[in-house]
Amino acid sequence: MTMRAADTVFEAQLRAAMPGLWLGTPEPRHLEEPRGRFRGVGALLAKPASVEAVSGVLRACHAEGVAVVPLGGGTGLVGGQVTEVGAPLILSLERMAGLRSRDGQSMVVEAGASLQQVRDWAEAAGRRFPLGLASQGSAQIGGCLATNAGGVNVLRYGNARALCLGLEVVLADGTIWHGLRQLRKDNTGYDLRDLMIGSEGTLGVITAASLRLVEPPAEEGTAFFAVPSPAAAVALLELAQGRLAGCVSAFELIARQGLSFLREVGPEVQFPFAEDPEWMVLIELGLPMGMEAEEAFADLFEAAGELVLDAVIAQSETQRLAFWTLRESLPLANRRIGAISSHDISVPVAEIPDFIETARAMLAEMGDYRINCFGHVGDGNLHFNVFPAPGKRREDYLQSREAIKRAVHDLVAGAYDGSVSAEHGVGRLKAEDLERYEDPAKLAMMRAIKAALDPRGILNPGAVLRE
Amino acid sequence: MTMRAADTVFEAQLRAAMPGLWLGTPEPRHLEEPRGRFRGVGALLAKPASVEAVSGVLRACHAEGVAVVPLGGGTGLVGGQVTEVGAPLILSLERMAGLRSRDGQSMVVEAGASLQQVRDWAEAAGRRFPLGLASQGSAQIGGCLATNAGGVNVLRYGNARALCLGLEVVLADGTIWHGLRQLRKDNTGYDLRDLMIGSEGTLGVITAASLRLVEPPAEEGTAFFAVPSPAAAVALLELAQGRLAGCVSAFELIARQGLSFLREVGPEVQFPFAEDPEWMVLIELGLPMGMEAEEAFADLFEAAGELVLDAVIAQSETQRLAFWTLRESLPLANRRIGAISSHDISVPVAEIPDFIETARAMLAEMGDYRINCFGHVGDGNLHFNVFPAPGKRREDYLQSREAIKRAVHDLVAGAYDGSVSAEHGVGRLKAEDLERYEDPAKLAMMRAIKAALDPRGILNPGAVLRE
The missing domain is CATH 3.30.70.2740 (Alpha-Beta Plaits)
Structure with missing residues (x-):
């Protein structure tokens, strides 16, 4: 589909229709992605400050057939946030970053708030928003939801999808879907919330979300366990889940190669074992009051027998953070190599x-x-x-x-019936993979739904589904 | 939309095209629903024994414009399983009730298996499928997924949606979507699994599902706590969640009126307190190894102070079951009244x-x-x-x-921005409510998706969306 450019004529139209709207020229940061695989283009940058303004922008783009690339923190790894073709309007949510409401069970936040900010808001209410990513300082919650972000606590709390109760979304033609309910259960009609989550800005623009908060566990602890093999790691996880009633908050596998990379190119971290083990796991427990994490780790170590070679249990909050710093530094070392x-x-x-x-x-x-x-x-x-x-x-x-x-x-x-995009999404990097590996019936349904909800194809064209 | 009747001519066509297919006349049980609000009609009953046979039936119905009412265990409470108009084909999944595969993490089951059977299969593997309903002996897993069933353990494990990893679905035109992946994480494209779950047979017919299994908690216990008010119950839950790191498996509120009904019309149950309290909660805990449920309840009781008036902790498995029998008998007493x-x-x-x-x-x-x-x-x-x-x-x-x-x-x-269908679905009983209370943008999207995936409108017409 050929789209109209977001050119000076369109810009003038938009300015006339929406006098208060922030419009300007995209900066480099609006056209880049972390791995440098894609070089984005954008003719016009809009920074609406309200859902009504987002609606106005989309209404105009829909009417004129102008492509829109919705932009959050730009930390996505599959090129979902940058297009290399055309002259689209870049729709940044950065000015919609407020906390709308909060109670002990949930809160409503705007899409442009950083994940770290969202976590801080939860903490200020004595709760936790348990979505954790290495990029949480920059990633925006709207983008986390648009890509159904994962991270280190999915094992216990689920991915972004599982932590979202409701959405406010602007559809391709500017219609606003007011779906910000704060309910744990709601079976009124099709699950459009989950359809929007993970659709990477191709079906609508998420402007706000109602998020589920959890109570922080009474006791928490972190440890590295050296294991002889990935098979031992999987068996250890099963053992831990059975003993600890699902109180395992994180269980991260790390190979010796990752530690070697850290030693080779940094960043500087503390290594838990004198000699790097072939494999190790970073385990985090969140336990009921009355259980000591250190004791639980010690019991697990004993019960694990030959599944475990060695273990180091964090003795302080500083050490706990150091353990996590090692884990979160792996992507950076990888990038340096x-x-x-x-x-x-x-x-x-x-x-x-x-x-x-x-x-x-x-x-x-x-x-x-x-x-x-x-x-x-x-x-x-x-x-x-x-x-x-x-x-x-x-x-x-x-x-x-x-x-x-x-x-x-x-x-x-093939052999494993697995996924080639477990948590990063499809974006533009894997749109071809999707065609190659996905069931044809699913692809046909996706195309039918895209055509039904965005008939002019203005929303993030080329992401997820190639033209 | 006027549909063609599943008449003798159509039946002859279908028999000719699919010689091995079980075809017959619907029995009363295929046309009833538990509350007797709807009297179903059906011209023809098909009981396909394979996904290919379901596909063949739908292909024929799609070609001829014959309406199809998919039928599971028939326990739904909103009339999603019976239509009162036309002469549809009733598509019963009862002959597709097998276990296709199972490992420690998940299993693949066919839609017609009862929820109790599914739970038993999980238990035979030392695991648990933590969806629990009063009607689990009759309810079929396909129907549980089609309606996104809830029940007593949603608090901890989520509803049917949260326990499903993948689906096999036959679409309106007979196309089979092979989506039975057994993955915890999969971000390849739109979330059509969750779109199908809860669509009540109006977007496709679920023929099999890949289900998530959990490790049974090491320690379990059940208790009744008498509380002075619903506010105390909510505060007690918050206290319990904070102390017990999410290890609360069930937390059910019961009013004195429910106990009076049981005393009035039965069925006979054991009442936990000498005098029925105004309000009580049934609490189930699933705890890590090393914690005693009885001790955890005693600690909670002490910490709760004035939030709790009295408590009875189950001292045996027999007593635990008796506690649950009281809870599960409430709907029957209600029906008798x-x-x-x-x-x-x-x-x-x-x-x-x-x-x-x-x-x-x-x-x-x-x-x-x-x-x-x-x-x-x-x-x-x-x-x-x-x-x-x-x-x-x-x-x-x-x-x-x-x-x-x-x-x-x-x-x-209105005032609470709540849901008029929390866990039972919309069916035919609440289709009008949906129009009244749902956001117009959501309704329009639902209609667009229905038209895109079932253009002839053959799938469960009149359920969820009225014509």
């Missing part, structure tokens, strides 16, 4: 060990690579990233990148 | 006490009624049911029924 190909995949949890072994063997036959495989093993979600051999650079492998990605994704989607 | 109007509503949890008081006062001004209000207070979900004054029968109030329902629903949807 420079991955040839990164894969955000998921398989059934029980298949994790087999997948890691099979994928490694497959890649070893393809060439000389280093693999750093880490992630949310309790969700069956791995960041399986392929790096150059020592002394080489990612640029040396440009020809093999596509083959590596294809091989890993074929394996995930 | 005969409600003038029943309301499955939800409001924000913190608003529960205020809502109960306001609704009672409102009804007291309207006439002489008894109110039995009970339910899942932790979900903000009450079954707020209005009964005849002593010595009168529901038949004496037929003129006021509509006014009562309207007044309660207006209050819920």
Whole structure:
């Protein structure tokens, strides 16, 4: 579909129709994404400060057939926030960043608030908003919902979807859907909230959300357990879940390769074991009052027998933060080394060990690579990233990148019936993968729904569904 | 839309096209619903035994414009399973009731399996499928998903939606969507699973589901706490959640009126307190190893101070079951008394006490009624049911029924921004309510999606969306 440019004529129209609207020229930060895979274009930047203003902008774009790229914090890793074609209007939610209401069970926040701000608001009410991402200082809650963000606490609390009670959304033609109910249960009609969540700005623009808050656990603790293998990690998780009634808040697998990268390029972190283990898991527990986290870890260690080689339990809040700093520094070290190909995949949890072994063997036959495989093993979600051999650079492998990605994704989607986009979304990076791996019936339904809700195709064209 | 009848000519066509298909005449049980509000019609009954057979039936109905009413266990309370108009084909899933696969994390079951059977399969694997309903012996898992069933453990484990990882669905034109992935995380495209869940057979026919299993908690316990008021119940829940790190598995509010009904009409149950308290809550805890449920209840009782008047902790499995029998007998006693109007509503949890008081006062001004209000207070979900004054029968109030329902629903949807269908769905009983209370933008989106996925309108016509 050819879209009209958001040119000076359109800009003049919009200014005339909406005198108070902030309009200007996109800055570089509005056209970039973290991995530098895409260079965005944008003819006009709008920063509406209210849902009515968002509605006005979309109404005008719909009438004129102008493409709109909704923009949150810009931290997405699949190019959902930047288009490389056309002359779209960039719709930044940054001026809609307020807290509308809050009680002990939930709160209503605007889309442009950073995830960190949302977490702080919850904490100020003695509650917790348990969505945690390395990028939470910049990521905006609207973007987290538009991409159904995951992170380190999904195991216990679910992804962004599970933490959202209601939405305010502006549809393609400017219609406002007032869906900000704060209910735990609501079976009145089709679940459009979950349809919007994860649709990456292609079905509507989320302007506010009603979020679920949880009570912080009475006792919390964090530990590193060194394990002999991914199979032991999965068995340890099962043991822990059975003993601890689902009180495992995080369970993150870390490979020795990740620690080596940290030692090689930083950032500087404290390493928990004198000698880096082949595999380790970062475990966080959130327990009832009357249980001591340290004791629970000690009991788990004892019960685990040969599933565990060694353990370090955080003895202070400082140490607890240091443990998490190591985990959250892994992506930065990866970026400094420079991955040839990164894969955000998921398989059934029980298949994790087999997948890691099979994928490694497959890649070893393809060439000389280093693999750093880490992630949310309790969700069956791995960041399986392929790096150059020592002394080489990612640029040396440009020809093999596509083959590596294809091989890993074929394996995930084929033998394991897994997902090639577990938590990062589809964006533009994986729109072709979606066509390759998704069930044709699902793709046809997606296209039918897109056509029904955005008949002129103005919302984030080219993201999720290619034209 | 006028549909073609599933007449003898159509039946002959279908027999010719699908020689092995079970076809016959609907029995009374295929045309009834538990409350007797609707008398169903059906010209032809099909019992396909495979997803391919379901596909064949729908392809034929789509081609000929024959209406299809998908049927599970028939326990739904809003008439979603029976139509009173036309001459539709009744599509019973009862012959698709198998277990396709199972591991420690999930299992794939066919739609026609009863919820009890599904729970038993989970238990046989040392796991739990934590969806619990009074009707679980008859309710089928396909229907539970089609209606997004709730029940007593939603507080901890979520509703049917939260326990489903993937679906196999036959669409209106017979296309099969193979979406049975067993993944905890999957962000590949629009969330069509959640769109199908809760669509009550109007967007597709669920033929199988991949379900999430959980580890049974190491320690479990059940108790009745007598509380002075609904406000105390809500405060007690908050206290319990804060102390017990979310280990509260159920928290059910019961009014003295419900106990009086049980004493009046049975069934026979054991009453926990010598004198029925004005309000009590049934609490179930599922705790980590090393914690004693009895001790946790005792600690909670002490910490609760004036929030609690008295407590009885189950001392054996027999007593635990007796506690639950009381709770699960409430709907039967209600049915024996005969409600003038029943309301499955939800409001924000913190608003529960205020809502109960306001609704009672409102009804007291309207006439002489008894109110039995009970339910899942932790979900903000009450079954707020209005009964005849002593010595009168529901038949004496037929003129006021509509006014009562309207007044309660207006209050819920208005002042409390609540839901008039918290867990039972819309069906045919509340299709008009949906039009009255739902946001017009949501209704328009629902109609657009229905038209896009079922353009001939053959799937469960009149349910959820009126014509």
